Amino acid sequence: QQQVKQSPQSLIVQKGGISIINCAYENTAFDYFPWYQQFPGKGPALLIAIRPDVSEKKEGRFTISFNKSAKQFSLHIMDSQPGDSATYFCAASMSFGNEKLTFGTGTRLTIIP
Amino acid sequence: DTGVSQDPRHKITKRGQNVTFRCDPISEHNRLYWYRQTLGQGPEFLTYFQNEAQLEKSRLLSDRFSAERPKGSFSTLEIQRTEQGDSAMYLCASSLTGDSSYEQYFGPGTRLTVT
Numbered sequence: 001q002q003q004v005k006q007s008p009q010s011l012i013v014q015k016g017g018i019s020i021i022n023c024a025y026e027n028t029a030f031d032y033f034p035w036y037q038q039f040p041g042k043g044p045a046l047l048i049a050i051r052p053d054v055s056e057k058k059e060g061r062f063t064i065s066f067n068k069s070a071k072q073f074s075l076h077i078m079d080s081q082p083g084d085s086a087t088y089f090c091a092a093s094m095s096f097g098n099e100k101l102t103f104g105t106g107t108r109l110t111i112i113p
Numbered sequence: 114d115t116g117v118s119q120d121p122r123h124k125i126t127k128r129g130q131n132v133t134f135r136c137d138p139i140s141e142h143n144r145l146y147w148y149r150q151t152l153g154q155g156p157e158f159l160t161y162f163q164n165e166a167q168l169e170k171s172r173l174l175s176d177r178f179s180a181e182r183p184k185g186s187f188s189t190l191e192i193q194r195t196e197q198g199d200s201a202m203y204l205c206a207s208s209l210t211g212d213s214s215y216e217q218y219f220g221p222g223t224r225l226t227v228t
Contacts, residue, residue: 006155032215034216034217036219041221041224042221042222043117043119043204043206043219043220043221043222044156044204044219045219046216046217046218046219049215049216089155089156091155093215095215099144099208099215099217100146100158100161100169101146101148101156101158101206101217102158103155103156103157104155105153105154105155106153106154106155
């Protein structure tokens with residue numbers, strides 16, 4: 001059972017544009033939603049995270065939008081740059097217990113000049 | 114460098130051999146996680162430790178897999194009688210219990226290829 005669904009699988013965006021990646025979750029017990037960035041041959045790096053008590057969180061060019069009623073959250077990358085080309089994973093966990101992360105299947109983002 | 118480190122970075126082994134991977138977490142972190150990532154997929158949870166205690170194992174972790182974290186510091190993940198299906202990236206992550214951010218920091222991973 002895939003508890004976190006991510007789309008699109010791949011995304012091509014022009015430099016300077018906005019990249020948008022979407023995720024949906026099923027388990028209403030999830031209360032922590034991070035996004036990770038992964039370059040080839042590297043481990044995932046934490047980018048930004050949000051909790052359900054806020055609907056939006058912004059850090060630099062990266063923004064998470066969260067819709068609790070729809071059980072959806074999304075990552076927006078403003079002014080996308082070639083250096084942003086990577087695979088992005090959304091994830092979810094519960095803050096009680098083991099806090100293990102359940103990941104989406106990833107989005108391969110390519111920023112073209 | 115104070116991040117999570119893993120060793121080796123790459124391992125090629127023949128089917129049926131045993132392999133062992135090591136993870137050194139961020140020094141003050143008391144939780145340590147192992148995940149497995151196959152090509153084109155997100156990481157999947159395998160097991161986790163709080164200090165030296167192994168508190169949960171995924172059903173993905175067959176009897177051929179064993180993990181330890183002696184003295185609550187570094188951890189090892191051993192795979193016995195490797196199979197081609199074990200080929201994957203094995204990722205280690207650490208976090209600090211009681212840190213309200215719940216942030217998990219990942220190491221660079223060990224890529225295992227079973228021939």
